[in-house]
Amino acid sequence: MRDIRLLTEPFYPGALIGPFTNANPGLGGVCTFVGEVRLDEGVEALELTHYEPLTLQGMQELADRAFARFKLMGLLMVHRVGQMHPGEPIVCVSAAARHRRDAIDTVDFCMDHLKSAAWFWKREKRADGWHWIEPRADDYADLARWGE
Amino acid sequence: MAVTILFLGPLRDLAGEAERQVSAPLDWAGLLDAVGPDVAGQLSGERVNVACAGKVLADKTALNAQDGEEVALLPPVSGG
Numbered sequence: 001m002r003d004i005r006l007l008t009e010p011f012y013p014g015a016l017i018g019p020f021t022n023a024n025p026g027l028g029g030v031c032t033f034v035g036e037v038r039l040d041e042g043v044e045a046l047e048l049t050h051y052e053p054l055t056l057q058g059m060q061e062l063a064d065r066a067f068a069r070f071k072l073m074g075l076l077m078v079h080r081v082g083q084m085h086p087g088e089p090i091v092c093v094s095a096a097a098r099h100r101r102d103a104i105d106t107v108d109f110c111m112d113h114l115k116s117a118a119w120f121w122k123r124e125k126r127a128d129g130w131h132w133i134e135p136r137a138d139d140y141a142d143l144a145r146w147g148e
Numbered sequence: 149m150a151v152t153i154l155f156l157g158p159l160r161d162l163a164g165e166a167e168r169q170v171s172a173p174l175d176w177a178g179l180l181d182a183v184g185p186d187v188a189g190q191l192s193g194e195r196v197n198v199a200c201a202g203k204v205l206a207d208k209t210a211l212n213a214q215d216g217e218e219v220a221l222l223p224p225v226s227g228g
Contacts, residue, residue, distance in 0.1 A: 053199070053218075053220075118227045119225055120225055120228075121225060121226065123158075132157060133226050134224055135225075
């Protein structure tokens with residue numbers, strides 16, 4: 001079961017996880033990560049933009065690499081674009097596998113790539129206007145762990 | 149008779165517009181010329197990628213965009 005999506009409207013991760021789990025009968029473990037807009041003082045909104053010809057295709061290629069690298073049964077990868085507010089989900093990655101390590105590592109792998117190697121641009125709105133956000137050094141270090 | 153240049157992310161602010169039409173064909177020197185010194189400065193760095201007709205170029209200096217194609221300027225990304 002493979003479900004890769006870009007969404008322009010708010011979503012409820014819980015509504016995706018149940019059907020995803022049911023679609024992978026015989027699994028041994030499911031690992032799910034949900035990223036939300038953090039409540040940071042002064043941040044009123046977050047906006048993610050993408051580039052249509054590349055972004056979803058890039059997520060599909062990331063999923064291909066995850067399936068090639070780990071023993072996976074299923075992968076759900078959903079990413080928001082557009083304007084969001086604190087508390088709203090931005091991203092949800094869920095992996096189903098026979099054994100826990102493949103599920104956990106797949107989610108870790110996909111998130112590291114979505115943070116700093118997928119075609120998204122992020123900016124936040126503060127009282128004085130919009131500010132673009134670049135990945136932190138930690139994000140690049142996390143990505144480098146996978147030795148690609 | 150045009151190529152559309154698309155400014156993604158922070159490059160849009162630097163360019164002062166989301167896209168610009170220029171005449172075809174468009175090569176690397178023509179691109180640097182067309183985008184103005186600020187964006188050209190960013191483009192020359194390693195961190196900005198260029199896509200032409202929906203494909204990221206392995207060597208952006210080999211750009212050769214034809215009539216009707218879209219050239220996207222892709223600054224460092226941040227998602228999640």
